[in-house]
Amino acid sequence: MKISESITNKNSPTMGDVAKSAGVAPVTVSRYLNDPDLVSKRSKEKIAEAIRQLNYVPHAAARTLASKRSRMIGSIVPSLDSSLFGRTIEVFQSHISTAGYNLILASNNYDAEKEREHINQMVSHGVDALLMIGNSRDESIYRLLQAKNIPYVLTWTIDSTQEHPCIGFSNQEAASSITNYLMDLGHTKFAMISGHIKNNDRAYDRLKGVRDTLAQRGLSLADDNFIERPFGVEQGRDAFRLLMSRPNKPTAIICGSEPFAYGAIFEGKKWE
8 A cells, every 4th residue: 555545534535546537647646746847737737637626635744755855844033023034934935835845933032942942843843944043053953954964044144154054144244334324424422222132143243243333433332322122113112212311312323123223213203
């Protein structure tokens, strides 16, 4: 008995039923499900129609055993509590779905140990690849993925060591460019609203970019003018109020994320 037929409920249509209805060999249906690029356009159309007519749903466990691939890609993001990573995940999911993959999503809430647990669970469930945010994690995680031959990519950052594949940008250089722009406008009194920098290499690099660039022109970011908050519009408003209530008000406030910037702009309307 075939793996797919032994695992699938007997009352459900099988791969053989789909093949018979489409007028193709069962192996062609298997290729269609696991490697659609190997199947001709005409056969794809016939198989897709047969699947629709029969309401056939491939059994995930059977497909994994047969193809040695789960067709699942895991992703761990720092938070699901805001829209910060929503657009990235939406676009990523859209692209992988066109290739027949599904997304498994988890949040670590900026906790390195939680991320490790999520990665271990995803690896144990046989994910084919991983998308991870940033580069703030123990090297043992990368060694695990390499030992298991699981591809991965980092995003929202770049790896200056060029040891890990990444698609992103330099948070430090971005923050430096913003700081230089504001200094060129004549600003000398700076403040910054930032996400928490613990276990967050992106926030840390932005802070470093601001401080290093200010130092190049003999300026500094006072500790009192550096405010860490959870990401959010209201947190941006609150931090802006705090900064502007002080006797020595900053003339330029750098926000480490869009929600902070929106909050600061909305609150700033009251101070005009």
